[in-house]
Amino acid sequence: MKRSTSRTFVAVTLILVAAGLLTLSLGGYLTPIQSLILRPISSIQSWVALRVAAIRDFLTSPRDVASLREEISGLEGEVARLQQEIIALREQAAEAEILAALLDYARAKPESSYKAARVIGRDVSPFLRSLIIDVGSDDGISRGMPVVTRRGLVGRIIEVFPTVARVQLITDPEASVNVQLQLSRADGVLAAQLNGELWVDLIDQSATITQGELVITSGLGGKYPAEIPVGQVISIHRRDYELFQQTVIQSSVDFGDIDIVLVITNFRPLPIEQPLP
């Protein structure tokens, strides 16, 4: 009985301590301490992630086909580069046809500058979809910066510490991205479903969408730059009695196998204020 009372006392004390820390954290008072602790931990995590990636590569690819693998990797890179080029050319052509005036504006936009980062971890909670990368405010990273790979959009920075940052994936149900279907020029909003599927909603009923059509960021809302590939349409859901049509898309990025990402460092998201209640 005495032991159980003592255990309850310890448990209540520890929970109160944790609740106190939670409150301080929600007020933002613990960020400097978290940064201080994360600094050495991120180095260890980087070291571990690097070794794990090397071991994974070693185990998943037999050594006798190493040259073939290298060739495939080169070709994949070439395909990705050509795909990006096709997207850019199609964009330019469409812009010229539809809004010639905007073409000059688009060309006048400065080239994006990138910061490469290694993925060193994922959220320890399997319910949440975020990555931890090995760059932070010390490297000029700030909240809201978009994160891409050579294949397309990955997500955006939601939390920054001096040496690491957290990336919210576009597959997280809380993320939303304004997108455009490249051929039909229809705008929509990409939202991940709870089962991980990516749906583009709020597409105008009059838009004629085709399967396989490329989906790119539209740049609307100022959260992401325009023209970043997001994926391809795999199915279309159109019902006459609904205001909008939806599509399911296949992301161009394999989120289960991301090792290196690029953070677009010269993009500043627009600070859109929440409407007053």
Next chain:
Amino acid sequence: MVYLIGVPILLTLAILQSSVFSHLTLLDGRPDLVLLAVLSWSLAGRHNEAMLLGLIGGLILDLFSSLPFGSHAIILVLVIYIAASFEGRFWEAHLLLPLSISLIASLLFHGLEIGTILLMGRPFDLTYMMTRVVLPCTFLNLVLALPASQLAEGLRSRLYPPEVEI
């Protein structure tokens, strides 16, 4: 002494959970190494130490999670406290003890995590998450529960050898 050994172990396990076991998944589930470690220490009879290690382990987990800092700490202390209350009830079934407690603790841990996510106002599909995450995680935790409790028992007997009367 136990904290000198325990904290680096918990830190290592949290890094492994975030960097290594995030690739080794069963459906979307992965083993909860930190939970297993503190739970095994509690099963070794060191309940109060396990709760304090739960607090520390939870805070370390919070560094690697989008959940508010401190939430895993509360969850782990609660889980260990509840698991410790089963002490003695399965006293005849030594093999079943770690398995049964791990089953209850895993379900409780994920239940509380889901509760926290719902409190944050995030969208959640219970059926999908149960089948894709909670059940695979629980299964993996059950698989690792026996070796974890054996390791904890071994460590306990080294750190706290039984007193012998001469």
